Amino acid sequence: MELRSRIPSGPIEQKWDKHRFEMKLVNPANKRKFTVIVVGTGLAGGSAAATLSELGYNVLCFSFHDSPRRAHSIAAQGGINAAKNYQNDGDSIYRLFYDTVKGGDFRAREGNVYRLAQISVNIIDQCVAQGVPFAREYGGLLANRSFGGAQVSRTFYARGQTGQQLLLGAYQALEKEISRGGVRMFTHTEVLDIVLVDGKARGIVTRDLRSGAIEAHAADAVVLATGGYANAFYLSTNAKNSNATAIWRAHKRGAAFANPCFTQIHPTCIPVSGDYQSKLTLMSESLRNDGRVWVPKKPGDKRRPNEIPEAERDYYLERKYPSFGNLSPRDIASRAAKEVCDEGRGVGETGRGVYLDFADAIHRLGMQKIRERYGNLFEMYQRITDENPYEVPMRIYPAAHYTMGGLWVDYNLMSTIPGLHVLGEANFSDHGANRLGASALMQGLADGYFIIPYTIGDYLASAKLAPVSADRPEFRDAVAGVTQTEHRLLGVKGKRTVDSFHRELGTILWEDCGMARNATGLRRALGRIPELREEFWRNVTVPGTGAELNQSLEKAGRVADFLEFAELMCIDALHREESCGGHFREEFQTPDGEAQRDDARFAYAAAWEFCGVGNSPVLHKEPLAFEYVPLSQRSYK
Ligand SMILES: Cc1cc2nc3c(=O)[nH]c(=O)nc-3n(C[C@H](O)[C@H](O)[C@H](O)COP(=O)(O)OP(=O)(O)OC[C@H]3O[C@@H](n4cnc5c(N)ncnc54)[C@H](O)[C@@H]3O)c2cc1C
Numbered sequence: 102m103e104l105r106s107r108i109p110s111g112p113i114e115q116k117w118d119k120h121r122f123e124m125k126l127v128n129p130a131n132k133r134k135f136t137v138i139v140v141g142t143g144l145a146g147g148s149a150a151a152t153l154s155e156l157g158y159n160v161l162c163f164s165f166h167d168s169p170r171r172a173h174s175i176a177a178q179g180g181i182n183a184a185k186n187y188q189n190d191g192d193s194i195y196r197l198f199y200d201t202v203k204g205g206d207f208r209a210r211e212g213n214v215y216r217l218a219q220i221s222v223n224i225i226d227q228c229v230a231q232g233v234p235f236a237r238e239y240g241g242l243l244a245n246r247s248f249g250g251a252q253v254s255r256t257f258y259a260r261g262q263t264g265q266q267l268l269l270g271a272y273q274a275l276e277k278e279i280s281r282g283g284v285r286m287f288t289h290t291e292v293l294d295i296v297l298v299d300g301k302a303r304g305i306v307t308r309d310l311r312s313g314a315i316e317a318h319a320a321d322a323v324v325l326a327t328g329g330y331a332n333a334f335y336l337s338t339n340a341k342n343s344n345a346t347a348i349w350r351a352h353k354r355g356a357a358f359a360n361p362c363f364t365q366i367h368p369t370c371i372p373v374s375g376d377y378q379s380k381l382t383l384m385s386e387s388l389r390n391d392g393r394v395w396v397p398k399k400p401g402d403k404r405r406p407n408e409i410p411e412a413e414r415d416y417y418l419e420r421k422y423p424s425f426g427n428l429s430p431r432d433i434a435s436r437a438a439k440e441v442c443d444e445g446r447g448v449g450e451t452g453r454g455v456y457l458d459f460a461d462a463i464h465r466l467g468m469q470k471i472r473e474r475y476g477n478l479f480e481m482y483q484r485i486t487d488e489n490p491y492e493v494p495m496r497i498y499p500a501a502h503y504t505m506g507g508l509w510v511d512y513n514l515m516s517t518i519p520g521l522h523v524l525g526e527a528n529f530s531d532h533g534a535n536r537l538g539a540s541a542l543m544q545g546l547a548d549g550y551f552i553i554p555y556t557i558g559d560y561l562a563s564a565k566l567a568p569v570s571a572d573r574p575e576f577r578d579a580v581a582g583v584t585q586t587e588h589r590l591l592g593v594k595g596k597r598t599v600d601s602f603h604r605e606l607g608t609i610l611w612e613d614c615g616m617a618r619n620a621t622g623l624r625r626a627l628g629r630i631p632e633l634r635e636e637f638w639r640n641v642t643v644p645g646t647g648a649e650l651n652q653s654l655e656k657a658g659r660v661a662d663f664l665e666f667a668e669l670m671c672i673d674a675l676h677r678e679e680s681c682g683g684h685f686r687e688e689f690q691t692p693d694g695e696a697q698r699d700d701a702r703f704a705y706a707a708a709w710e711f712c713g714v715g716n717s718p719v720l721h722k723e724p725l726a727f728e729y730v731p732l733s734q735r736s737y738k
Contacts, residue, residue, distance in 0.1 A: 102357060102710050104723045107511040108212040113198075113729055117216040120512070121555055125562035132157030135561050138305055138320040140292045140347055142169030142275065144177075144267055144542055145525025146326030148549030151274035154283030156554055161318055162275070162284050165291040165310060165342065165655075170272040173328055173340035174545065177264025178385035178478065179248065180256035181542040183221035188245050192253040194218045201540060202730040204250040204430055205505070205533020206682035206698060208360070208706070211729055212512060213531045217540075220547040225257055227550055231270035234259050246390050246474075248538035250430035250737070256539045261385055261478040267542060271549070291655065293583045295323060295351045295521060296576050302521035303569050306579045308587075310655065313648040315583055317576035319569050322520045322557055325351060326549065329504035329526035331364060333663045333670065334615070335607025337501040338370055338383040344659040348508050348527050349666050356516040357708035357721060359509035359529035361666070362674035365536055365683045366616045367502035368434035371485055371495075372454040379600075381500040382485055384457065385478055386538040389427045391462035391471065392495070394418050394434070396455050400445035406456055406494050417441055425737040432535045432683045432696070433737060435499035439616050440694070442498075449496045458494035499616060503541060505532045505683065506673075509708040509723070513556035514548060517708075520564065522557060524548035529706065534682025587647045590657045595640030599656045602637050606630070606660070606667055614671050619687040623675040627668065631715060634664040665714055672709075672718065679703045691734070700732050 109120040127135065136159045139150040147169055150162040166172060184197040197218040202209060225243070229235065235257050236244040245254040259266040278284040287307065294306040296317065304319040330345035331337040352358045369384045395416045397409055417437055419426040429437070438455050441447065448454045463471050468491060472479070479490050486496070507530060508516045508523040515522050525545035532540060609629055613622035637660070645651040680689045680696035681703070689697045705722040712718055 102517055102719070102721055104357065104509065104517070104708055104721050105511060106210065106723055107513055108210060109512065113211060113215045116212050117219060124555060124559035127558045127562050129157055133159055135159065135322070136161060136320040137322050137324060137557065138163070138318060139324045139326065140305065141172065141326035141328065141525070141527070142166070142272070143172035143174035143326060143328055143525060143545065144264070144271055145527070145545035145549045146324070147172065147268065147271035147275050148546050149324055149326060149524055149553050150284055151271060151278050152550055152554045153557065154278035154281075160278070160284040161287065161320060163287045163290050163292055163305070163307060165289065167288055169275055169286065169288070170268055172268065173343050174268045174542070175265045176340060177267070177542055178261040178383065179387035180246065180258035180263045180539040181224070181267065181546070182248065182255050182537070182539040183225045183257055183543065184218050184255060185222055185225060187243060188254045190253045192255050194222070196253065197221060197255065199730050200251050201531065201537060202533070202727070203735055204537040205535050206696065206735055207533065207700070207704065207727060207730070207732055208363070208681055208725065209531050209533030210725060211727060216552070217531045217544060217547050220551045221543050223551060224543060224546045228267060228270050231273065233266050233270045236260065246387055247428055248386055249389065249428050249434065250425070250537040251428070252425070256387070258387065261387070261475060264542060267546065292327075292347050293350065293658065294579045295354050295518070296579045297354055297518065298569050298573060298575050301519045301564065301566070304571060304576060306576070306583045308583070311650050313646070313651070315580055317571040317580050319571045319576065321561055321566050322522065324522045324524060324553060324557070325508070325527050326524040327527045329507070330666065331501045331504050333607070333667055334501035334610050335603050336373060336378060336381050336611070338367060338381050339502070341380055344662070345666050346659050346662045348523070349662040351508060351516065351518065351521060353711050354518060355711070356518045356521055357509040357710055358506070358669060359706050359708045360506040360534070360673065361670045361709070362614065362677060362684050363505035363534050363682065364501060364670075365431060365503040365505060366435045366499045368431055368438055368499045369457060369497045370500035370502070371482065372449055372451060372498035374451075382481065383500075383502065384482060384495060384497055386431070388457060388475060388478060391466070391474070392427065392457040392459050393461060394427050394455055394457055396441045396446040396448060398446070402446070406448070406458070415441070415446070422737045429737050430535060430537060432685070435616055436685060438499055454496040454498045456494035457497045459490060460494070463491065501611070501615070503536055505530060505534060505536055509706065513559065514553055515556070515560060520560065522553060524553060534684055586658065587654065590641070590643050590654060590661065591647060593638060593641050593643065595642050597636075597640050597642060599641060599643065599653055599660050602633065602641060603656070603660045603663065606633060606663060609633070610667055610670065614674050617685045617687050618674050620675060623671050626671045627675070630664065630668045630671065637661065637664055669709060669718060673707055676720065677703055677707065696735070704732070
């Protein structure tokens with residue numbers, strides 16, 4: 102396997118322009134002769150499918166949801182970054198680039214990140230033109246707020262529903278193309294394999310979730326925009342259906358998987374309250390603009406928050422990181438919360454919680470202003486906890502939220518399988534070892550609206566693709582493989598539910614490959630995961646049949662994949678003997694407890710090649726060079 106990143110030469114500001122000029126074009130009249138499969142209709146897939154169709158390509162678009170607008174992107178709350186500098190507070194493309202490389206703890210490609218910062222400004226124009234109702238100032242200009250890891254206000258938002266409004270924009274564009282006939286939409290359809298012909302991605306195998314029909318679809322190129330894998334942890338802030346199946350099965354077909362251990366634990370989620378929960382709820386990072394994070398100074402202090410006087414509170418983020426304070430980046434804020442809870446100063450029944458307090462902001466700005474900014478988030482919190490955050494501080498705790506790892510892609514967003522492109526959270530992306538808040542929506546839309554429309558044309562114009570149809574043996578074999586896996590899952594007829602396996606796997610990952618990791622714990626997980634996988638295939642129970650709507654069967658396939666994938670996560674975490682961003686190895690920390698990188702040994706993206714279930718994967722390294730943002734110890738103090 103060869104990793105060719107294809108980063109264009111030349112000054113960083115000119116790379117993307119130069120590349121766009123050098124890439125081959127498909128003549129407008131020839132575009133309709135090419136068929137592109139797009140899997141996923143979140144911000145990345147929805148924007149890509151609509152744009153490719155507008156360009157004239159023939160698009161087949163797939164989603165397991167009942168409507169494209171149900172994609173998990175709809176859950177995004179806080180906002181989307183762009184280097185518009187509307188606030189005149191010192192922002193620029195260069196600063197967004199700099200903040201993102203530094204925020205990612207120097208484990209992302211400079212060339213990609215610079216392009217992302219450049220494109221960010223176009224995204225806002227595109228979305229405003231579509232009618233996305235971004236928040237505005239009194240005079241009509243678009244409003245901004247701040248997110249973690251930045252000292253400027255560059256986050257555009259639509260209350261706490263930014264993802265929903267952006268997705269409605271992409272969805273309208275997609276629906277227009279569906280009705281025009283440029284996109285053929287397959288809802289309720291799960292992609293279960295990728296088909297290669299002569300080493301190139303030429304199609305997919307799907308299961309109709311209502312009838313159970315397994316079918317093959319052929320195309321000239323395949324785009325996966327299937328989201329992240331945080332649900333490997335079982336409890337996460339992701340939509341319950343989000344899973345790793347499409348990217349994992351592509352990995353098994355030859356796509357390298359990069360940095361799987363780079364997972365993001367978000368500091369502000371509603372704490373776990375019991376075993377009955379199936380998911381966790383995020384409280385947007387935007388709340389840290391006005392909320393102050395604190396715990397009691399004294400361990401074991403059981404007084405109610407309002408009874409604890411100011412002098413007996415520890416505003417630990419403001420104390421430890423005076424320049425960024427409550428807006429310290431997520432990895433740092435999460436670890437700081439864990440640290441105070443480990444010291445016995447956590448709050449709430451479980452002791453795994455810290456306060457996010459709005460009393461000062463309400464006093465300063467008034468109730469009405471806070472309601473305008475965060476009303477829907479406060480209401481959501483109250484409905485879930487039955488506590489009124491206007492009167493008592495919210496209780497929050499870190500939870501699995503986002504995955505920086507994903508399929509390795511080159512500058513053109515193509516994986517190591519020619520023709521297989523990967524967008525949005527599904528690729529290993531531009532966020533390095535830690536994503537800054539409000540940057541995932543930016544990346545997904547940059548990939549879908551502005552990058553893939555150019556780069557896929559270059560591939561199609563250069564690849565010399567012979568026509569293929571879905572009756573070829575490669576497609577028949579892949580359909581047979583998917584059918585066989587389904588029969589195997591239904592045939593075990595054991596005693597344990599799919600969920601109980603998933604929950605146990607999640608606990609293993611959270612304990613040993615979560616917010617803090619060490620070699621002993623990772624080795625323990627690497628012993629336990631294969632045992633759990635073996636038990637799954639011996640003892641799982643999947644009721645019903647394959648020829649009907651069967652959600653247990655759907656889940657079983659996804660959990661079977663998580664049980665394989667989790668091993669790779671732990672292998673990656675064990676091999677990376679350094680701490681960076683969300684990957685905190687307890688053995689590698691500075692004297693004051695911050696992440697200690699080892700640039701001499703680990704300034705690379707780790708891209709793993711699949712060698713069979715249970716076999717050791719092969720590591721390929723893409724070295725990362727930092728010419729514009731000099732490598733330095735990340736500090737937010
Ligand atoms: C609660 C929450 C709040 C967030 N808030 C913000 C925020 O404020 N700002 C920000 O920048 N980021 C935020 N994020 C992160 C951001 O929302 C996601 O990273 C982003 O929306 C992912 O978009 P995507 O298009 O890559 O994938 P998704 O939106 O997850 O879409 C995946 C699509 O793929 C389809 N799919 C997946 N697998 C298959 C398969 N096998 N077969 C068929 N279809 C498949 C699904 O049906 C879906 O259509 C938040 C995340 C969460 C969990």
